[in-house]
Amino acid sequence: MVKKPLVDYQTFLIGRKPALYGNTGSPTFMKNLHLFEHYPCVTENIDIFDGEDFYLFFQNEELKETFLSKLRDVKPRSPEFHRLLGVTLGYPPLAAQFFAECHRLEEEKHIDEYERLFKQKVFFYYSGIRCNGHVNDLVENSVWLWERYYIEDEPFKVGMIEDNIVRLYEVKPYDFDELERVKQRKLDLITKKETTL
Incomplete structure (x- = not known):
């Protein structure tokens, strides 16, 4: 039997991925949202487009605080925000x-x-x-x-x-x-x- 590749939320749940990003427009993300509710989360100033609510979950509070301290110096939706988000997500x-x-x-x-x-x-x-x-x-x-x-x-x-x-x-x-x-x-x-x- 062929093993299905892991998806982002599975890698996050096993502790390998440092952060997980999603929004209310993603059916898969919303279906699994209850799995992430006990993780530290940021919802403000992290959207990349209008019309949805965005969530950024972290493995721990320290990762969340590090992200927030860097976010303070970054303009929303800017190229620097995208770079910061990518690094935060483990890219x-x-x-x-x-x-x-x-x-x-x-x-x-x-x-x-x-x-x-x-x-x-x-x-x-x-x-x-x-x-x-x-x-x-x-x-x-x-x-x-x-x-x-x-x-x-x-x-x-x-x-x-x-x-x-x-x-x-x-x-x-x-x-x-x-x-x-x-x-x-x-x-x-x-x-x-x-x-x-």
Whole structure:
């Protein structure tokens, strides 16, 4: 029988993920909300869009207080907020920085730069962590995730957009040869796209 990959709330509940973020618009999150009610929580100044109530749960009070002290110096919904949120949720720092930079370019309407950066995006799926990062940081982000979230037999997948769909490549932890092949595949796709424009 094939083991189903963990999702974010499962990784949080087993104590591996430092924080969990969700909102009232997510049926899965709301169905499981009762499981998180005894964890420290923040609900103010953490929304990323209007219309829903947002929750940020923490493994312990210390993590919550650390987040709140950093949040005081950050403008809501800003690129820096997105970076802080990513790091708080347990994403690799380079991945959180990449996401924040994409957000900044989009917010400041630097469309050409944003589209160039977006083409270099890869996705990571591992042990309940779902994030994205720059293709050039693929190895470093992967190692960061493996070191923090390694669970035996948990699939590690790298995704990329191919022909307008996300294609997933499974890589065994610390299989650097396969990781390099996946990275080269993404770089080839970028080059191919640039030469056909």
